[in-house]
Amino acid sequence: MSVKIQSVAKALPAYTRPTSEIMPYLDLWLAGQEERFVKKVKKIFENAAVDQRYSIMNAEEVFNNTSFEEKNNIYIRECTELGKKCLQGALEKAGLKGEEIDYIITVSCTGFMIPSMDAYLINALQLRQDIVRLPVTEMGCAAGVSGMIYAYQFLKANPGKRAAVVAVESPTATFQHNDYSMANIVSAAIFGDGAACVILSSHEDDKGPAIVGAEMYHFYEATHLMGFHLSNTGLQMVLDIAVPEQIASHFSDIIYPFLERNGTTMEAVNQLIFHPGGRKIIQTVEEIFSGSGKNIDDTKEVLRLYGNMSSATVLYVLERILDKAIPPGDKGLMLSFGPGFSAQRILLQW
Known part of the structure; x- marks a missing residue:
């Protein structure tokens, strides 16, 4: 018995801009800072090797000094939709229905929600009532592969089952308006928002690597x-x-x-x-x-x-x-x- 990857599907938020169109918002955010510092920040964005990025918020919302609660509420609403969209896409690619998933792992580190996202996906897609849930919330960038490892271990022990790993992130929701540290600036320069789902299977007849x-x-x-x-x-x-x-x-x-x-x-x-x-x-x-x-x-x-x-x-x-x-x-x-x-x-x- 082997564990195979059946399908992967991504989902992107509605808002998107090329890096060149983010520069005017940087000017507004950096107003009052030393000219040399402003040039340094812009150079970081220009040299980040990121031409385009997507966000669950428009640029005005990202760079406005909105509260943690306001941004987290947007995260909950928009990321749940992204999770639903990429899970549906992965199911369609694999030719599966929601009730054929036995194990769901949801992965995110850029916001808080209790119940976790998997609970909302169970309702939205009418997944099985006995599906096994595992939310992974604090492993950061590594968690996409971590979630697959957890699914692999589950499927190795349970032949004839399938698992969905749903990773949804909004780093733009973590942007700190009053933080001019290099960590906050580099994060803003390299990160974007997005979601993806991978379906794994221990069914003998299922195809994939x-x-x-x-x-x-x-x-x-x-x-x-x-x-x-x-x-x-x-x-x-x-x-x-x-x-x-x-x-x-x-x-x-x-x-x-x-x-x-x-x-x-x-x-x-x-x-x-x-x-x-x-x-x-x-x-x-x-x-x-x-x-x-x-x-x-x-x-x-x-x-x-x-x-x-x-x-x-x-x-x-x-x-x-x-x-x-x-x-x-x-x-x-x-x-x-x-x-x-x-x-x-x-x-x-x-």
Whole structure:
């Protein structure tokens, strides 16, 4: 019995702007700041390798000093709709009905809602009344792969079942109007909003690439590198400049022993499905693979078209790969990083 990926579908919010059209809003937000600082902030946006981004709010709402409650209410309303849309899309791609899902995992770290999103999706799509729910709320950018790992473990233990992992994020809802720190500015420059759903199956006859192995890797003494500080004005980004360096220093330990334990090598992996954390992280990974003939072009293209959508982003890369004609026998490596600090890995085989 193997666990396979049946389908992936994305959903995007209604509001979108190219980075060039965000600059006037930066001028308003940065009014009164030193000219040198304003130029530095604009340069960060221009060099973020993000051409376009989407948001659950219009630009005026993002840059206005709205309250945490107001933004979180928008998050609840809009993200629930995005979750419904991407789950419906994934079901349609797989040729399934809602009642054929046995396990639902909802992933988000950019807002709060109790009941969690899965409860609303059960009602909206009339999912099974005995469906098993798991909301994953505090694993950040890594949680798209984390959710798939949880689904994989469930399906390995339960043949003939299916699971849906729904990742919905709105980093723009966490923008801090009165915070001029580099963490808040870099976050605003690289992040965007989006949602994606992946359906996995342990039904013998279902098609799709099989998960060969799945593991997590945790960095010691690295909780300070990434996360959110819960302030009176909302979720305030924590983002240490040492993140790319830390990834580079652990990369060999993250990748090669994992592949070896699963009976393969990096040379045998043709499909790289990496979370696009940002331009510097992409550059770090590309430098590691320089000269090996590998590329992360799909990762770069997702960052360019949508920005970093936290947990949902790696699923956008996965969808691009699944839409290609991948030859049987090809192997793929999924990799994402997130608060903790941790790396999540999945090995696929077509």
